[in-house]
Amino acid sequence: MITDNPARPVRPAYRLQRTLVLLCCLAAMHQARADGTTIDKIYHPYVQALEREVELRSSLEDGNNAVSDDRQTWRLGYGQSLGERWFGELYLISEQNSDQSMTLSKYEAEALWQATEQGEYPVDAGVLFEYEKSRSTDSRELSTTLLLEREWGQWAGTANLRALYESGSAIRDELEAAVALQLRYRYAQHFEPALEYYNSQNIIGVGPALLGEVRLGEGRRLHWETGLIIGAGKQTPNRTLRLLLEYEF
Numbered sequence: 654m655i656t657d658n659p660a661r662p663v664r665p666a667y668r669l670q671r672t673l674v675l676l677c678c679l680a681a682m683h684q685a686r687a688d689g690t691t692i693d694k695i696y697h698p699y700v701q702a703l704e705r706e707v708e709l710r711s712s713l714e715d716g717n718n719a720v721s722d723d724r725q726t727w728r729l730g731y732g733q734s735l736g737e738r739w740f741g742e743l744y745l746i747s748e749q750n751s752d753q754s755m756t757l758s759k760y761e762a763e764a765l766w767q768a769t770e771q772g773e774y775p776v777d778a779g780v781l782f783e784y785e786k787s788r789s790t791d792s793r794e795l796s797t798t799l800l801l802e803r804e805w806g807q808w809a810g811t812a813n814l815r816a817l818y819e820s821g822s823a824i825r826d827e828l829e830a831a832v833a834l835q836l837r838y839r840y841a842q843h844f845e846p847a848l849e850y851y852n853s854q855n856i857i858g859v860g861p862a863l864l865g866e867v868r869l870g871e872g873r874r875l876h877w878e879t880g881l882i883i884g885a886g887k888q889t890p891n892r893t894l895r896l897l898l899e900y901e902f
Contacts, residue, residue: 691831691853692882692893695813698779698800700740700767701901705733708742710897714890724890725749732763740765746785761785765800777802783817792821811835829854835862843867849880857886858893873902 693712707730714724725748732742746759761783768778779800786793796817803810813833820826831853837845843865851858862880869875878897884890 691815691833691856692851692858692890693833693895694878694897695811695833695835695849696765696779696781696798696800697811698765698767698769698777698802699771700734700738700765700779702734702737704740704901705731706742706899706901707731708744708897708899711895713894713896715892715894716890723749725755727755728761730761730763735764738767740767757788759785759787775803781813787821790821790823792819792824794819807839809837809839811837831856837864841865847880849882851882855886855888858882858884858889862895873900875900 692714694710708728709730710728712724712726716722716724727747728744729747730742730744732740734740742763742765744761744763745757746761747755748758749755762785764782766780766782768780771777781796781798781800783796783798784793785795794817796815798813798815801812801814811834813831815831815833817829817831818827819829831851833852834850835847836849837847839845845864847862847864849860849862860880860882862878864876864878866874866876876897876899878895880895882893882895884892
């Protein structure tokens with residue numbers, strides 16, 4: 654017996670998710686050299702309504718003597734939710750100079766959009782928009798990152814697919830791409846071991862990380878992360894120590 658079996662309509666959110674994946678994959682095919690390492694925080698595609706946070710994070714690089722020097726980058730940020738689906742954050746960025754001193758070098762603004770409800774689809778999705786401006790020059794960077802996460806049992810896998818565009822009189826205008834992956838075991842709320850992988854043009858790194866959070870009372874918690882990423886590419890720092898503290902209230 655033959656019965657009608659009309660095709661299931663494609664939901665707008667699912668169509669958008671597929672489109673964003675395609676755009677980021679096309680950007681990743683662009684062979685452009687990254688100006689610096691992309692080993693940093695891995696973002697998750699979730700927004701908590703009415704949340705505010707103060708964030709301090711750092712990236713400490715043990716340079717590859719052949720092509721790069723030791724380097725430190727510090728970020729201090731304040732963020733808050735802008736409704737149920739949006740979260741905005743502003744950063745002050747300090748970097749190490751050639752004389753080993755630290756100076757305020759950049760400003761950055763971020764907006765994270767949670768595209769799907771958690772558990773609505775097999776993969777949760779969000780999009781991160783970033784704008785970074787140099788304090789002393791006209792150099793700027795605009796990027797879009799597709800955030801994907803899937804949970805199964807006590808495991809969680811996260812992917813950040815980033816496309817960015819740099820411009821300014823002191824640098825060559827170019828399009829770049831980067832991928833960051835994290836596999837996390839949710840052993841306990843205060844202790845989650847993870848394995849992280851970073852890949853951009855000429856930059857490859859992999860290594861362990863630890864994450865956790867401590868509740869400090871109703872609506873308040875301290876989230877922490879640390880990771881040691883070992884360089885596997887010729888222009889990747891030998892080791893990168895990344896640190897993060899977030900006070901959420």
